[in-house]
Amino acid sequence: MLKLIKKSSSKIGIDGAIAYTVLSRIIQAGGGVITLLFVARCLTKVEQGYYYTFGSILAIQIFFELGLSGIITQFVAHENANLTWNDQTSFVGSSESSSRLASLLRFTVKWFAVLSVLLIFGLLIAGYVFFNKYGKENVAVNWQIPWIILSLTTSLSLMISPILAFFEGLDRVKEVAKIRLVQQVMQLVLVLLMFFLGFKLFSVPVAAIISFLVFPIWIFFGNKKKILIFIWNKLDKWGVNYRLEIFPYQWKIALSWISGYFIFQLFNPVLFATEGAIVAGQMGMTLAVLNAIFSLAFSWMSTKVPVFSGLIAQKEYDKLDNLFNTTLIQSTLLNLLALTTLFGIVFILRHFEVKIGGKNFADRFLPNLPMLFMMIPILLNHVVASWATYMRCHKKEPMLIPSVVIGILCSVSTLTLGNYFGVLGLTLGYMILTVIGFIWTYFIFRTKKKEWHNG
Template structure:
């Protein structure tokens, strides 16, 4: 693992796989959008995206641990080497074993709590809008079960990614994305409606599980037995985890929760328009973030060794590339919206100016996320208090705007808060912390 180079090739194998995953997600998202419009009624489309949005609460139960584990594993795996059976050897082996075992224990508890909360919570929420034409209970139960079980796979992929196995992890994620998308399309085309929502979670659970049993059985054995070395979770992980968890909660309150809010206040049709629009613009963000995502372990190692020139080169070039690519794709989406303005597809997404406002909101999130990824190389999370404050202040305004001005008011609030409040504050914090932490480290 220590052989991972800090050289900066423009298109490395890691970037090629990360980009392949993001481009597949973009193309698959577009085809899913087309199939959803073709095979689902406007009402069912609202249920479809509301299901996905509520199930996405699993990210809050994760508390940002999947991202923290990449950072911690990048530090913990220095000097270790993989053995043929999927285990590791080296000076810090016992520490690494303790990390893997503790992470699995944490995720097992997280999966249990998620299932206990989300199943009855979803039944109460969707039951209040129950329709005789929508059969939703069985798909909801299966979706929750598969999502909860999939949480048990998460720590292995994060630890492997942080340990330098980026190509293998993203090849695996690409495989499950392809299989999950194809299964989703077949389910939509077969007229199974809401059952399409369970296909990606099913692939997310089963494909990595088979791969781990086949190629990383040693890692599974490490996770299943108690480690001799005691891992200090409170000191090593928790300080960054709870701060990042609050950031993710704030992000959810400013993005995904808006679909259930519109579902409740304006009905399934408008909620479906927002859900489809968010799926499109978030896909642009995923593709653009590829340039930064593939650098996370390397930036963490550069910060750990105080190699500031390498850290700066990686971040500045990839941050700029990520931003430019998002802007180009955003103009492409708006052009397509105008080109197909008279088709039923355009009527299933938000109107043009609302879609433009949503792109502004997501682009500002993209910039904030890039700055946060850079600062997390220091294993710190500086944006927590700011995002928490703005989310608390903004959420009541979002609910009011959605109730009185529908999706137009909601999008206006989101774009204005991010562009004129969150983004300037984030740049100020990034500039200050970047200088102070280097001096103190």
Template sequence: MTNKRFFLEHKAALYSIISLFLRVFTGPLSIFFITTKLTLDNQAVYYTFISIAAIQWVFELGISTSLVQVIAGSTENNKKRAYIKFACLFYSGVIIPLFLCMFLYANWTFDNINNGSWFYPWLLYSLFVSLNVSVNVFYIIEEGDLNINKVYKIRLITGGIYSFSLLLALFLGFGLYSLCISQIFMYISSIYFFRKKIRYVFCDIWKEKSEPILYSVKSILRFQIKISLVWIFGYLYWNFYSIYFYKYVSVDFSALFGASNAVVSSIAIAMTSWTQTKRSIFSKMISNNRYHESWLAFRKTIIFASIGYISLALLFVLIVNYIPVSYSERFFSANIMTSLILMRFIILYHELILIYLRAFQDEPLYKETLLNYIVTPIFVIIAALFISDFYIFWVSFIIQLLFLYLYIKNGYLFFKSKSKSKSKSKSNVYR
């Protein structure tokens, strides 16, 4: 295979790798500016901003995941147009409720700050977070049509613009306003890249006949209810730490967690992004009954993600040990950092398994996932109250290991049942 052919066949994955290196480079750099340009209190507020804004996933309800799978697996244009219309209605309607919810949530979280220094930065930040959520509809359309290269090229460029504008704003001393500045630049660049698709959707799609929108909603309802529950409780699971630490442990501990978790999570997210580039391909393979082929493709992503995560996490630990104390003291100590890295590594495996199984247009492990999302925060609170801050992430690590066993076992049983049912239906056809 020539280099040119390899590049053409793996463009999306290569864009994802470039995004990975961009994240690895800009992540620590942004943290450097955060820890040097902001006070420890504002560092805590900065990362709490991000955790509050993540409630967008509750409002998003995993709709994007469901729609990408069903659009990619659909061969009828009438159905595709119905799904697109539903996506447009949903994302247009979610902007105002999301903005209002984030505003009230922030008021409750920051009620201990008397000077109101957080208010205007948060107002702008939450507004453009809400607007950027609405842009997801165009990513869904492109990825559902298997334009994966275009999707990840745009994600790469807009992500680069976001990172550069964030770094520049932090460097110039805009403080908490830096987050809203980066969201504004990302929104403007996204609108620019999707300008033709916007005209196509609102000028052409709505004029063309399609299957009734209500029918398209009903066809994905079973899958959507499961994934929505996972998304709603997932907010508690993913962002519980920052909010709980800020409100009930200490502002300083919250600041240290924010900086440490930002690096570790950015590495893990970069690894899941690699798998995300393959999800519509998995869906297409599975819809064509190429189960074994889809499994082999997924196994390769697991190997890459594991090697990438371990390598970059070790590099991060090494860097923290050799940087000046004035910078390194803004992160967790080595012992707590180790438990955080190991915990996030196990969670990475959870995420990869769920991404692959969703390609079957189902959420087979939603019960296990919901239980995990409820049990983990409870045990973390117990550890924080009655044991020690040192053991918080070790407790979570042990819980995640137990759930990983359930994910692997039940995920394998689901895969086996699906492949068997398809092979039986094939044999009946031949008879």
């Protein structure tokens, strides 16, 4: 029976790393549905608006992290391809690669420690200014202390993110996925418990700060600490020059990520400011499910980054393309199936006015047409993100101009159409721009792939 399961899993592209990551995403998606029920039952529509707008403002951490975690994984994977591990805590191989790994580790730990301190102050100020300006009429909502706790947890998570990225680059994707799964389950259980006990907006902050402790315990009370110390002490005359090697790549990634913020995270704050907390809550709940679907399907692709990077370092382009194409087909079909199922469920709930806990659950989502306008981009963005991942594993960033242009256009579209035509205009404009970005990215992908591999 076990052999049959393994054989079937292999056919659809599920290895150990994907299994844990997908299980985490399934728990996240399934738990997300349960959480949606708790949000609808335990929070008012106004509190729901705060709940989801919190997440959009917390996403300003993009301006501090600037895509560096993903770059770390790729750089580490390229160096790790030249090393042979003796056991779980030591390796032999190229002295240059060993030294460069040590250099990378030292740089990222110091750099992210500074960024984390800056981030907490940035979040506290941004949240205070925004919610005080646009939420004055909601005097009954206690958002201040939950916001402080969330800001602290987000900053701590930023501090630990380069370590997790480092281990993924060392081809420990399965282990990292496993510990993320443990953290995910723990946070979900705590969130539901907090909601049940009536903690309201305090539920997620309290659960987040407690479940965060899983990561430092995993690092400092296992052999991961020994690995980090071993690599830390491998520093020799070779090092990674941030200014010459990472920055020329990172600034392009950073602009792409910043553009992504203006594409994906402006919806809730704009709707909160223009149409109120209730509509922002509908957008937030819709996006929560759609992002869970995107994350679940993209797990097939994201867990392959170290493998892609290693094949590129060894110039095994045929193997690279075979693996990428298979993974893209599998993950895209999963994305499409999940989106179709979601739309069908919400449509039925809305059509028959199904009530849960005495409340019309479907009303917590966007209306059918705006929701469809948000679902189509989720499918297209999955393919775009896959193409971008493939290209970035070459330690290049050809997506800079499209990301910036689409980001600017999407910001203008969201601010203008959202202001004049409400949620319908906002979502329609987003869908049209996503189609344009999809076509643009396809031509870049084809051109760069031929250029790099033939060269």
